[in-house]
Structures are given as structure tokens and as C-alpha cells.
Amino acid sequence: MTDAPQMTLMTPEDVTAHFTRPDGSFTFARWGRPIVPVVFGVEEETLEIVKGAIEAVVVLAGHKMAETDPELGANLMVFFFRDWDELLDVPKLGEMIPDLEPLVSRLKAAGASQYRAFRFDNDGAIQACFTFVCMSGDMAEQPAESIALAQAVQAVILWGEGAFGAKSPLALLPDGQTILRPEIAALIKAAYDPILPPCAGDASHALRMFARMQIAVPDGETQH
Incomplete structure (x- = not known):
């Protein structure tokens, strides 16, 4: 059995950065x-x-x-x-x-x-x-699996232009299997919480997603 990568704890600022435009504005949509x-x-x-x-x-x-x-x-x-x-x-x-x-x-x-x-x-x-x-x-x-998973992630939410510029949303297991990074999986789950609105233009929305990430535990559904 291959160990899954440990979740990197995101801060509210990290969540906000994933939806921040180059001009500093916050834009989210699902x-x-x-x-x-x-x-x-x-x-x-x-x-x-x-x-x-x-x-x-x-x-x-x-x-x-x-x-x-x-x-x-x-x-x-x-x-x-x-x-x-x-x-x-x-x-x-x-x-x-x-x-x-x-x-x-x-x-x-x-x-x-x-x-x-x-x-x-x-x-x-x-x-x-x-x-x-x-x-x-x-x-x-x-690999086709990596390209496919990365494209799926980037199409499921309107991310900021630099969301994955420094770090890929994917992680590679020792056996070569490509999976979604646990903290990104948790963020996607939180973003689709039905209580939250489908779009937002205020950074306070990032705080609401961050709060929901604390209980959104990834379950490996995106492994390929």
C-alpha cells in the first residue's frame, strides 16, 4: 500500500490567494x-x-x-x-x-x-x-493522467490566474500514481458547499471556504 501525501494546512490567506486577480481583486465562481x-x-x-x-x-x-x-x-x-x-x-x-x-x-x-x-x-x-x-x-x-486531472481541476472552479503558478494542484505518489493534493481537494469540496453562493467578489468568501475546509476531509476519490 502506498501512503497518501499529508495535507498541507492552508491559511485563510492561502485560500484567498487562489482566487485573487493580478489587480488584487477577489473573484470566485463555481x-x-x-x-x-x-x-x-x-x-x-x-x-x-x-x-x-x-x-x-x-x-x-x-x-x-x-x-x-x-x-x-x-x-x-x-x-x-x-x-x-x-x-x-x-x-x-x-x-x-x-x-x-x-x-x-x-x-x-x-x-x-x-x-x-x-x-x-x-x-x-x-x-x-x-x-x-x-x-x-x-x-x-x-502523462495523459496528469494532464487530464489538472485540466479537470482548473475547469471546475474559476481560479485566479496565479493559483497554481508556483505549485501544481497535483501530487505524485512513490509508485508513480498521480493524485490531487489533499488541500486542493478539500478546497474544492468547500467551494461547492450548497450553503455558499455560486459566485463572490469579496475576499470574505475565502474565510467561509476556509472554515468549511476544516471538516472537508479528502477521501481519495480523485486518484488516477
Whole structure:
């Protein structure tokens, strides 16, 4: 049996930092409807890995998945590709992502490996998420399980841009198994507490999530 990593205790400031924008503002949002994923650009074997990771994180959050979204059909669209220019050839993508061409140019110039665009409903909850993963450079060297779990985590909540800049949300066990870091699992569970609102723009929301993290004990549901 492989020992699970010990939870790193987060402070209220740590929680706040995960939802803080570069300008210092606090922004939080979670999904307000069942998640319906669709994945493009992968083979069947990898498709199952990606969908399995999404389902694991959704179950961890205590949220729901569905077969179809009544408005959008699919509301979590995940695109895998080897060159950002490939996005310009995806039919109707420009209708869903405003200013797609200049966006692709900026991402190429920045050497970006991933990008997410969220849409929100009238209550401020996440309505849809478009996830783009460029499988080149370092990203192409990562195991499919790690990529899938990391993308699922980053799509289930609207995190701050620098939330995982210094430290990955994942942990690697001695046997090579990739799991979600226990403190991030606890934070996701707390974020989906039904008592809490689906969105918030005040840092006091971080204190409410922190309080709930004290009883949100990870149970390994996101292991892959």
C-alpha cells in the first residue's frame, strides 16, 4: 500500500490567494448547472482518461454531470492540439470565442501551453468552459493522467490566474500514481458547499471556504 501525501494546512490567506486577480481583486465562481463534457483531438483511450478525470473531480465537489445541457448541448469543451493555429480551423469556434485570431496570436507569442475561457449565467455561476491544451514542448511529455486531472481541476472552479503558478494542484505518489493534493481537494469540496453562493467578489468568501475546509476531509476519490 502506498501512503497518501499529508495535507498541507492552508491559511485563510492561502485560500484567498487562489482566487485573487493580478489587480488584487477577489473573484470566485463555481458551476451552477450539471457539467456536460466533450473532448476533441484525442484517441478513444485518452478520451476515457479525460472524461474519467472530470467525473472524479465533479464527484469530489459533490456536483453533478449530465448527458446534455438544454441550452448548449455540451458546456465543458476540451480541445487538444499541437499548434495554436489549429484553433482557427475549428468550425464556428470564432462564434463562441470572441476575437479568436488575436487571442491565438497572443497565446503563441507568450508560448502558452493552455488557456480557458469561461461563460457565466445571470447568477454569476459558471455556465460553460472552453479549455484549450497545446500538446507541444513540456506539455507533450506529461502523462495523459496528469494532464487530464489538472485540466479537470482548473475547469471546475474559476481560479485566479496565479493559483497554481508556483505549485501544481497535483501530487505524485512513490509508485508513480498521480493524485490531487489533499488541500486542493478539500478546497474544492468547500467551494461547492450548497450553503455558499455560486459566485463572490469579496475576499470574505475565502474565510467561509476556509472554515468549511476544516471538516472537508479528502477521501481519495480523485486518484488516477
